Amino acid sequence: MILTKSTLLSNKTITVSGSKSISNRLLILHALFSNIRITNLSDSQDTKLLQAALENNSDTIDVHHAGTAMRFLTSYFAIREGKTTILTGSDRMKQRPIKPLVDALKQLGAEIDYLENNGYPPLKIRGHKLRGGEVKIQANVSSQFITSLMLIGAKLENGITIILEGKITSIPYLEMTLKILRTIGISNSWESDTIKVEPNIQTEKNSQIIPFTIESDWSSASYFYSLAAIGRNSISLKCFKPFSLQGDSAIRELYWEYFGVNTISEGAEAKISLLPESNFKYPERIELNMNACPDLAQTICVTAAALKISFHITGLETLKIKETDRLSALQNELFKIGCLTETTDESIWSTNFIEPAANISIETYTDHRMAMSFAPFCLLQELSIENEEVVQKSYPNFWADLAQCLTPQTDLDEKQ
Ligand SMILES: O=C(O)C1=C[C@@H](OP(=O)(O)O)[C@@H](O)[C@H](O)C1
Ligand SMILES: C=C(OP(=O)(O)O)C(=O)O
Incomplete structure (x- = not known):
């Protein structure tokens, strides 16, 4: 795609x-x-x-x-x-x-x-x-x-x-x-x-x-936090309540602390609004243990890479035995968007940022989260996502929902 x-x-x-x-x-x-x-x-x-x-x-x-x-x-x-x-x-x-x-x-x-x-x-x-x-x-x-x-x-x-x-x-x-x-x-x-x-x-x-x-899925919500952080615009999500059973609801605090995306709850409809701060001062480096929320690791790494914020994420020992070896998949694909990394069996950190490749094609390794976490990079540059159907595993409607939030930049240029 x-x-x-x-x-x-x-x-x-x-x-x-x-x-x-x-x-x-x-x-x-x-x-x-x-x-x-x-x-x-x-x-x-x-x-x-x-x-x-x-x-x-x-x-x-x-x-x-x-x-x-x-x-x-x-x-x-x-x-x-x-x-x-x-x-x-x-x-x-x-x-x-x-x-x-x-x-x-x-x-x-x-x-x-x-x-x-x-x-x-x-x-x-x-x-x-x-x-x-x-x-x-x-x-x-x-x-x-x-x-x-x-x-x-x-x-x-x-x-x-x-x-x-x-x-x-x-x-x-x-x-x-x-x-x-x-x-x-x-x-x-x-x-x-x-x-x-x-x-x-x-x-x-x-x-x-x-x-x-059942409350809605916070791991799925994370891709919209990444969009809001990279695109610096607001998005609303349903159905999310302030109290959650899911550890991945930590995305609220993580995106506030590192990327200045505020989460406002609007009680009645269980709606939340993601509102990026306009003058947010990004951290020099993100140091984070993500053992409590391993499914958010790819989202955070791609957002940080897109914003060129250096990062060091630890606690990721389970990533090697998920849908793919996520540490190695991340390392390969982050390189394509201009982020050089090193990894151990339980960590990944950025070492340098370079110009992204001219034609980016992201391999997804039969891993839904590889596809969804890299998609927000299209706010910076055209890219293709291979085997996009992998999103079915957790979020079959992802591409349709993503399309609702985006407008191609060429359309905007033509209207101006
Ligand atoms: O219990 C669960 O629903 C899950 C536990 C986590 O796995 P691990 O405990 O293997 O890290 C998580 O990565 C997975 O997506 C869902
Ligand atoms: C790791 C995941 O799922 P599972 O382990 O259930 O295949 C996931 O959804 O990211």
Whole structure:
């Protein structure tokens, strides 16, 4: 897709669909506790794949690139008594680790085999009644493993006690899971290295309907913050409330502190307006640990590169095992927009800014966030985005929503 050099129109309103992370947790919980009623489910492909997997009752489930679907379904099928399921995914999914979760489930008595490579999907899962109790899990690879255990915890007669070993990554996603469980009446606690989810037969037994309205997706909202920061014009977004379950709502503070984009909430319609300060003094250098919000790393790096603000982002150890190796993908593509970087296994920093290439073509590496994070650069220069359909994974309407906010600069020139 070619994005011609464009100007950001003033104060367009975009409605972003429900949070992918919250939706995928709620779908599993709904499959376990049928009295939950969900509103504003995400329209992402990852959510649709998970929904289909839960509704179809097939013996083989293919979740393509959907990491949370893969991880959450592993525990879900491990407790589906009498059912054997083959859980598989895309070539990339077969390179994304799952061993810490499988090991933890095996401690509870689960029967899971690797069908190709040890430690990686596809999996053959024979469902059994598991009683729960204490499990130990390595906590530095992906928080999704721990969430997966927490989601089934209340269905186990002894509940689940999860001992987290090593450094804990992506903490707000664990807090999100705990808060969602509490909202639907499942007691839990997190003290030091121990998370407990209490057994809950109550939620289902009293069969009272539990309504749950999902707030919109803050990771998707981040691309509009980047547009507002680079284009120095306002945008409004719906449906976002001041209080959020999502750690990625930190984008408000990050874009205020580093790029002078103010967020104003307009209560009634759950609308927020992003208003860039006109005389904002940019920082000399952005020093930031983003372990709490890894999905925002690409957005921040591209905004900083576009504005030629040097940066040093750490805490990114999970980026190498996401949809692609995001650190290496970022390094390659930032170079094309004129930002030289160095990386380690958990960090990236800018070393120099040069003139961007004349013809920029951004590779997306089957990663939706590569496409969406580089798109706002079209406010400075025409660029093309390869395999633009990758956005389906989290934000199918992204290109249409982006188009609403932009006008090609040639159109403006002709009108003048
Ligand atoms: O639990 C979740 O919904 C997610 C957790 C994070 O993964 P890691 O814990 O692997 O960093 C995040 O990157 C992913 O997009 C969604
Ligand atoms: C990492 C992501 O998703 P997942 O791990 O669920 O594939 C993401 O959406 O950026």
